Amino acid sequence: MSNRPETPTLDRVHLPSDLKALSDAELHRVADELRQETISAVSETGGHLGAGLGVVELTVAIHSVFDTPRDRLIWDVSHQCYPHKILTGRRDRIRTLRQKDGLSGFTKRSESPYDPFGAAHSSTSISAALGFAVARDLGGAPEPSLGDAIAVIGDGAMSAGMAYEAMNNAGHLGKRLFVILNDNEMSIAPPVGAMSSYLTRLYTEGPFQELKAVAKGAVGFLPEPFQEGARRAKEMLKGMAVGGTLFEELGFSYIGPIDGHDLDQLLPVLRTVKARSTGPVLIHVITKKGKGYAPAEDAADKGHGVSTFDMVTGKQKKAVSNAPSYTKVFAQALMDEAERDSKVCAVTAAMPDGTGLNLFAERFPRRCFDVGIAEQHGVTFSAALAAGGMKPFCAMYSTFLQRGYDQVVHDVAIQRLPVRFAIDRAGLVGADGATHAGSFDIAFLANLPGFVVMAAADEAELKHMVATAVAHDDGPIAFRFPRGEGVGVEMPERGEVLEIGKGRIVREGKGVAILSFGTRLKEVQDAADALAARGITPTVADARFAKPLDRDLILKLAEDHSALITIEEGAVGGFGSHVAQLLAEEGVFDRGLAYRSMVLPDTFIDQASPAAMYAEAKMNASDIEAKVLEVMGVAQLDTKRA
Known part of the structure; x- marks a missing residue:
């Protein structure tokens, strides 16, 4: 294809071992060609562009110095792993990224031995690296034997407590492992908090610009050309707050900051620490997200997540929709409410753009809080805001709220604090695959005493x-909504306060009733239209609430119909299970009701388009139609029954 770059040196690299035969000058050319190949591939597939461009030189340096896959390389979050995949035998499939039956957009153990540990959520890499280091020393994998463990973690991921839990343990154990802190001043959104400020001071107050590298307490690990400069730097900085103190107090030898785009620095530093280190080492590298591609460098998010795009202009090819996105509807509705109520405030965990709270923050900066990649803290912080008389909306993706579940139980539910959970990305989300699917929040919230759990059937219901x-x-109270655009319904001027625990009948029918929880309602209505052509007219209802259940509505549907089907965009154990429990307790099954619950299958569904994922889950209109026909056959419906 015309947009594929010429890559003569990269063409010689099929596996990381091929890099070892190349000169340093050739490695420079590999890096330049790898960057162009990454841009070309992502222009065709979409995906996480900026993060990968920022670690091209680092990826080449690590794979040329270390002996992967014997040495375990763990990418934190791993959305920066596209260059890594190209170098590790997957270049021929790189243009299947994030597509059905293609390469995952993250590291994945089942995909390659060069992906020793899967990831997609942040701050897990140091814990995993330490686990590999301990397993190595205990002889856990004699054939092939485990080598070094290398964790590459971004500056944003260092705002999560798990990273420090791991570093504290690693410093105590003293095992040989390498942590590379990829400091690009930006994870998904610009990082926030004291850690970001601390890292900035490390390279603005230190001799990074003058001497390229400094190693307080670790001069011996530096290559010979850097050692004298580092000694002079220490003399220059006597009496100052010298870089690395925090990490050294945790038991790590600290090296840096060094330029993460300069192979002439990266290669000798990595070679030396590999040869000389005996305990945990942290190497602080400075990189630029989106490096080497002007449209990404100039973008506000540095090209974090992109759709397919034109390589020359960087212009993305996004589908146009007449319906607003659910995220934007939530943000606008919350701003409208905040205009009327000064107690409304909002909390997010490093996802202001993704949750729409960037818009809220512009209008109400004093009432919007980005706590960093720290969901546990975000939930407890919200709980105390509620206890203090505010009305906090804790806005998180379903998949990320999982990280704060103990706090949801212990700090919110047990204390019955009115935290409002706005759960974005509910259900199947497409190209990010299983790691980002919002499959479990209905089940893990609806089982908590005192919780109210809602799901919006469309954008008006969300308001x-x-x-x-x-x-x-x-x-x-929690409400969930999916990624993407709404269904195009007419929007109310102002949101209506719903009666807690009450659903609604959408269309009256007979014989079989379909009770929907969430945005499958549109598919249910399409299925009902198709069934009407067969002379079958199911009743369609929108539950609105998984907890508390609308007992009157459910029992009335059970009484007036021979069969009842529930459907939800969640795993088993959620809404349908609660309905079944109610029906069993009321003895409805004893009276012959045929009941089915359509839920996400008991498996992790790999990446594809949302439509393809729901087709695999058998939750589209045609699947609902088939389920109605199946249950009608079992129930032997009396069509005269109202």
């Missing part, structure tokens, strides 16, 4: 649920 959450002060 009503924001208003309902503002008005609700009796314990925690």
Whole structure:
């Protein structure tokens, strides 16, 4: 294809071992060609562009110095792993990234031995690297034997407590391992908090610009050309707060900061620490997200997540929709409520753009809080805001809220604090695959005493649920909504406060009733239209609430119909399970009701388009139609029954 670059040196690299036969000058050319190949591939597939461009030289340096896969290389989050995949035998499939049956957009153990540990959530890499180091020393994998463990973690991921838990343990154990801190001043959004400021001081106050490298307490690890400069730097900085102190107090030898785009620095530093280190080492490298591609460098998010794009201009090819996105509807509804109520505030964990709270922050900067990649803290912080009389909306993706579940139970639910959880990316999300699917929040929230759990069937319902959450002060309340655009319904001027625990009938029918929880309602209605052509007219209802259940609605549907089907965009154990429990307790099954629950299958579904994922999950209109026909056959419906 015309947009594929010429890559004569990269063409000689099929596996990382091939890099070892190249000169340093040739490695420079590999890096330049690898960057162009990454840009070319992502222009065709979309995906995480900026993060990978920022670690091209680092990827080449690590694979040329270390002996992967015997040496375990763990990428934190791993959205920066596309150059790594190209170098590790997957270049022929790189243009299948994030597509059905293609390469994952993250590291994945089942995909390659060069991916020793899968990831997609942040701050896990140091814990994993330490685990590999201990397993190595205990003889856990004699054939092939384990080598070194290398964790590459971004500056944003260092805001999460798990990273420090791991470093504290690693410093105590004293095992040989390498942590490379990829400091690009930006993870997904610009990093926030004291750690970001601390890292900035390390390279603005230190001799990074003058002497290229400094190693307080670790001069011996530096290559010979750098050692004298580092000694002079230490003399220059006597009496100052010298870089690396925090990491050294945790038991790590600290080296840096060094230029993460300069192979002439990276290669000798990595070679030397590999040859000389005996304990844990932290190497602080400075990189630039989106490096080497002007459209990414100039973008506000540095090209973090892109759709397919034109390589020359960088212009993305996004589909145009007439319906607003659910995220934008949530943000606008929350801003409208905040205009009327000064107690409304918002909390996010490093996802202001993804949750729409960037818009809220522009209008209400004093009432919007980005706590960094720290969901546990974000939940407890929200709990105390609620205890202090505020009305906090804790806005997190479903998959990330999992990281704060103990705090949801211990700090929110047990204390019955009115935290409002706005759960974005509910259900199957497409190209990010299983790691980002919002499959479990219905089950893990609806089993908590005192919780109210809602799901919006469309964008208008979402606006009503924001208003309902503002008005609700009796314990925690959550509402979930999917990624992407709404269905195009007419929007109310203002959200209506819904009656807690009450659903609605969408269309009256007979014989079989379909009770939907969430945005599968549109598919249910399409299925009902198709069934009408067969002379079958199911009743369609929108539950709105998984907890508390609308007992009157459910029992009435069970009484008036021979069969009842529930459907939800969540795993088993959620809404349908609660409905079944109610029906069993009321003895409804004894009276012959045929009941089915359509839920996500008991498996992790790999990346594909959302439509393809829901087709695999058998939750589209045609699947709902088939389920109705199946249950009708079992129930032997009396069509005269109202």
